[in-house]
Amino acid sequence: MANALQLDQFLCFSVYLAGHSFNQFYRPLLEEIGLTYPQYLAMVSLWSRDDQTVREIGKALSLESNTLTPLLKRLEALALVSRTRDPKDERQVRIRLTDKGRELRKQAEHIPACVVEALGLSQKELDDLHRTMLLVQKRLQESTEKPSPSGV
Amino acid sequence: MANALQLDQFLCFSVYLAGHSFNQFYRPLLEEIGLTYPQYLAMVSLWSRDDQTVREIGKALSLESNTLTPLLKRLEALALVSRTRDPKDERQVRIRLTDKGRELRKQAEHIPACVVEALGLSQKELDDLHRTMLLVQKRLQESTEKPSPSGV
DNA sequence: AACGATTAAATCGTGTGAGATTTATATGCC
DNA sequence: GGCATATAAATCTCACACGATTTAATCGTT
Numbered sequence: 001m002a003n004a005l006q007l008d009q010f011l012c013f014s015v016y017l018a019g020h021s022f023n024q025f026y027r028p029l030l031e032e033i034g035l036t037y038p039q040y041l042a043m044v045s046l047w048s049r050d051d052q053t054v055r056e057i058g059k060a061l062s063l064e065s066n067t068l069t070p071l072l073k074r075l076e077a078l079a080l081v082s083r084t085r086d087p088k089d090e091r092q093v094r095i096r097l098t099d100k101g102r103e104l105r106k107q108a109e110h111i112p113a114c115v116v117e118a119l120g121l122s123q124k125e126l127d128d129l130h131r132t133m134l135l136v137q138k139r140l141q142e143s144t145e146k147p148s149p150s151g152v
Numbered sequence: 153m154a155n156a157l158q159l160d161q162f163l164c165f166s167v168y169l170a171g172h173s174f175n176q177f178y179r180p181l182l183e184e185i186g187l188t189y190p191q192y193l194a195m196v197s198l199w200s201r202d203d204q205t206v207r208e209i210g211k212a213l214s215l216e217s218n219t220l221t222p223l224l225k226r227l228e229a230l231a232l233v234s235r236t237r238d239p240k241d242e243r244q245v246r247i248r249l250t251d252k253g254r255e256l257r258k259q260a261e262h263i264p265a266c267v268v269e270a271l272g273l274s275q276k277e278l279d280d281l282h283r284t285m286l287l288v289q290k291r292l293q294e295s296t297e298k299p300s301p302s303g304v
Numbered sequence: 305a306a307c308g309a310t311t312a313a314a315t316c317g318t319g320t321g322a323g324a325t326t327t328a329t330a331t332g333c334c
Numbered sequence: 335g336g337c338a339t340a341t342a343a344a345t346c347t348c349a350c351a352c353g354a355t356t357t358a359a360t361c362g363t364t
Binding site: 007008009010011012013014015016017018019020021022024025026028037042044048060061062111112113115116117118119120123126127128129130132133134136137139140141142143144 | 159160161162163164165166167168169170171172173174176177178180188189193196200202212213214263264265267268269271272275278279281282284286288289291292293294295296298
């Protein structure tokens, strides 16, 4: 039990530090194209599917409007996206790539290979890592949303 | 290659989201004892070794004084730690647990088991996860510190 | 001992993140 | 149709994170 405690302490540290190092690794690469890591993730989401609402992007990134609104305004200021109210539902704001936003994808395309190279993992290991991260996310989110499935 | 790009995009998302979910899971647990996640990590570091300099804690958490100084001042305001200049080297500030800071450990001790339970992983899987996170951190940090080991 | 270089914290400005509240629009029920 | 309810963004406040700079103390060399 002192053992389990110890392990988790290391685990929470290692997850925290891995996230950090991911962020740090991307930073200089993204600096070249003028984006922060969260801005890059929002752009990746839009490159894979254009014309999303703030809420949809938020779902993809696990972020709410309190974080996304200013972030997207910065992307708008960079002329990478446009923000317009949906005429069919004025509550929603639709985010669309501009030509410049689509152009930027080309400059960002070399980045993934840099990460794969730095990690130095095989395809299978990358796959395992990806699956593990998704599982961790799923399990923790389930526990967070409903702390006690058997009612309280 | 469109393949590799796709995989990494998912990977950077999944790592980002796993970090998020970890943070979200800890939040309500830590709220009970009045700490944020980074504050908790600093306290864990001090519980495992008391009387560290800002720099030493920073090394453990991959943080610099620009982040740590205000964080540690908040812990000081909570009366959990003391901050005093080292008489032998006045440049350094030594961080020491107060009695209250040591006491808090008891209230934090149940948290690790919650995480292990939520993850629902075997000891071996937890171990693998931990090792993988450490490896990711190591590889990415190496690449970040010296972008090209074979000179440029 | 003196002065340039190094080191440790602290400070400053910008950009996330998150809880709580607010504003504006849409929906449901009578 | 009219009003309570629900939903989507935006706003506000606080707490990280980080690059860059500043301040203070120590070290190294002469």
